[in-house]
Every structure is written in structure tokens, then in C-alpha cells.
Amino acid sequence: MLQKLQDNRNALGLLFMLPAAVLLVLFLTYPLGLGTWLGFTDAKIGRTGEWIGLDNYQFLWNDSVTRLALFNTIFYTVVASILKFVLGLYLAILLNRNIRVKTFFRAVILLPYIVPTALSAIAFWWIYDAQFSIISWVLTKMGLIHNYIDFLGVPWNARLSTIAANVWRGVPFVAITLLAGLQTISPSYYEASAIDGATPWQQFRHVTLPLLTPIIAVVMTFSVLFTFTDFQLIYVITRGGPLNATHLMATLSFQRAIPGGALGEGAAISIAMVPFLLAAILFSYFGLQRRKWQQGGAD
């Protein structure tokens, strides 16, 4: 009887899993494998590729544009993630205070995260316009600058401008998820530490931060993951320019594979992102594990 139920259960489980499994295997697992294989071939659009071993990777390793894209991606991810973390945590702490119309603030702050990134990126493109930038206009009127800033025409300006747009889009996500974590911290910890004479900084350092670490680890893993593989912002604002100064791995692989037609090479670039992503996930996973023990949690 029990055995029959067990069998039944497995059969039923299989049946229930079927729609999700078919879609995911066909359009997620299989492409992942196909992408890996394509990376080892010289496939072009409209032509099945031949196995060429590591040639793509060898070529990309010596390709100065790819190296620049790798540098850009790491720089973009590191700087944007740090800024998103610091600003997001600050905003979360502000929102966790006893403020009026809290739900209104929370709703409004998430807006940059929910509207289509490609469309808000166009707004940034306009804000960064070389001739009509509103930022330049304000700075000129204030007498801080005399010539309009060429935000997207100079490599370092363009890198920093796109990072600013990415931070703008990512801060709400970090802030709202960290706020959820902050709300689970009991106020009695703060009261107890205040009675013991802790300063606000000490409270932050020794109460807030340790209790928030697990959720910080998860949130930042997601943030790093999506920043590292970012495509839309760069594609819309700069298309990788000027002089490839803002190309990320994702935009470069798109450019080589779709308009350029070199599917194999493009696939190799995207597969080359995987080790970095795994490293980021493992890093935060083990960071999380250590903290569990520090809080006196299970092992």
C-alpha cells in the first residue's frame, strides 16, 4: 500500500514537473550545452560550424578588444557593486527609521527598478547628451564649468557615466531587499546596546551588520551576477563606444555574434563569463557559511 502510494507519488510528480521541465530543458539546459559546443566551433550565421578546439579562446585571449572588454566588465562590476551596496544600505537604514509615509517612499524608490531598463537608459542617454545635457546646463549656470561635459565621448567619462546609470537602476533593489532584512532585527538589541553606552556607529558595526550579513551575501550575489552580465544599459547608451571603452563581455559577444555573424566566437565570449560568475557565487556562498557560525547558528 505504502509502496503503491510512493510509486503513485513519483508518477504524479513527474507529470506535474513535465511542462516546466520540457521548457527548461529545451530552452535553458540544451542552449547552455549548445553554447559551450558552439564556443569550440567556427559557426557563422547560416552555416553549421566545424570543431576547431580552443582556437576561438586562443584568438580572444590575444584580441585587444576582448581584453579591454574583460577589464571594463570587471571595473564596471566592482565599482558599481560597491556603490550599490553602500548607497543601498544607507537608503535601507534611512527607510527603516520611523518616517512618515514610509510605504509611499518605498513604492516610489522602486520605480527605477521596475520600468524597462532599455527605456530608462534612453533617458540617461538624453541626460548625458553632449550638447544639451541638463547636468552640464546646471553646472554651467552654477559657474562650476565653462564647457559642456562630453559624457559619452571620452573613454573614462563614458565608463563612469554608464556606471552611474547602472547604480541608479540597482540601488532600489539592494535597498528594498536589505530593508526587509533590517525589519527582522529586533529593536531590543539596539535598546540593550544603547544602555551599555554604544555609539550609533558601534550599534551599526556590531548589531546591524552581523545580523544583516546573510541577506547582504545573497543580495550582493544577485547584484554582482546581473551587473557582470549587463547588456541593456551599455547597448542603449554607448553601444560599447567610444573606441570600445565601455564594451562589456555581453555587449561584445552580441556584437561579434549577431551583427558580426560569428556565432562561435560570440558564444566563446559568453561562455568565458561563466568562471567569473561561478567564482562570485562561491565567494558569497562561503562568506555566508562563515557568518552563520559566528552568529552562533547551527554549525
Next chain:
Amino acid sequence: MAAATPDAVGMEYLESVPRKLVTVYLPLGIFVFVLLFPFYWMAITSFKPNEELLSREGNPFWVIKPTLAHFHKLLFETAYPEWLWNTVIVSVVATFASLVAAVLAAYAIERLRFSGSKQVGLSIFLAYLVPPSILFIPLAAIVFKLGLFDTRWALILTYPTFLIPFSTWLLMGYFRSIPYELEECALIDGATRWQILVKIVLPLAVPGLISAGIFAFTLSWNEFIYALTFVSSSEVKTVPVGVVTELVEGDVYHWGSLMAGALLGSLPVAFVYSFFVEYYVSGLTGSVKE
């Protein structure tokens, strides 16, 4: 999570009002200003006549002679209405299909507990971590082979790759919170698994379904890289792709209609979101919980 009771006020009474203005409301105001400014700028630009857009005189923060010319151009001289329609269809169908698949999968993993359900649950989470910018090249090859290239089906069938893992993960959390005893009672009364799912579990999981639905809808509305790669004719484009690829013509940018297009494309998600903020937030925070 619901620990934010009035007790959370804690020692706030020790702080004076002027001090709080400077340490809380001022920085909060700056954050809100910076986060909302691009939308204001988008909106004000879309109502400005071209002379005002291209002049450095006067106050650019306000519009002197508002005009609907850019919206008129957008709606009657471009394929914008078609893109809007495509986006609606693709988002609604993809969201609905993903929800059905996700409900069944989450129920099977969380409640049927078939052998290997733990591993399947973990692989769903891993699938959630696979970014579209790694998948789009091989997916393009598959879409082409299946003869779906340049059709809405290409998008409807590929969006579930990021919608299903997310929704399943979220719904698993909701199903876990429903007492198992309810199901046992129903089983004793002779209900089938299907009846239990439809009549007991789903009604109790409505908040989770709304969260997952809203989240999935905004994700598909905002999707960009698949729509850019798998579709090339104007009639099948979605709003984000249409605006970026077709409204940008030559060297002279029509900022007015570009901003009008961005505004109109953002409003539907903002509208839906405004009704379901709480569900959206719980979906967002639920999605990062392990």
C-alpha cells in the same frame, strides 16, 4: 519579516525633530530626487516643442508651450501601437504559461516530494542564476532551427526560461507555509491530488500567485536581449526594442518622440505596479531568500 510593529519606534523619541530633518529627511529627499529625476526629465521632454528642446536659453526644467506633437508622431507615424500590442500579448501569454508550469512544478517539488525532488528544487534555483546574456546566442540558433525566428512565439517560448525558475522558487516558499494537515484531511476525505491543488492549495496561495504574476509580467515587459536578437521585423518588435532600434534615426535624434516612447512604454508597468506594490515587494524580497 512582519516584525515591524509600532515597537520598532524604539528609542526614536530621544531624537529631536530638527536633527531628524537633517539626518533622515534631507538624505532621503536627495535619494528620491535622484531616483525620480530621469522620469521627470523623460516626461517634461516629451511635451516640449522642438524649439525649446534645442535651445539653451530659458529654464529647461519647465515647458513653456506644451505640445502633443511627439505623441502624435509616435502613435500615427510609427509602428509604436503595434509594438505596444506585441509587448502586451507576449508578456501576458508568457506570464500565464509560466505561472501554470510553475504552480505544478512547485507543488510537485514541495508537496508531492517525489524521489529526487530536493535535487530538482536546487536545479530550479541554479536555473534562476543563469543570465540571459549567456544564453541568447545558442537560443538564437535553436529559435532559427525551430522556424520561430521573427515570430512572437520565439519570445513567448523563451521568456519562461527566466520566468519559470523565478516563479517556481517563489511559489515553493508560499506552498511551504500552507499547513500540511489541510491536505491530509482532504486526502482522507477522498480528494485527489489535483482537487487538493485546485481547491485547497491555490486559494490559500493567492498572494503568492499575484506576487509571482506581477513580477513575471514586469520581467517580460522589460526583457530586451532576447527580443532584440530573435525578432527583426517591425511588426513583431516589443516596445523596448522598437524604441531603441527604430526611433533612433540617423544623426539627428528626435528626443521628443524618443522620450514620449520611453514614457508610454514605462507607464503600463508603473501602473500595474502601483496597484500591487506590496505583492511586488514581497516577491522581490522572497526571491532572494533561501
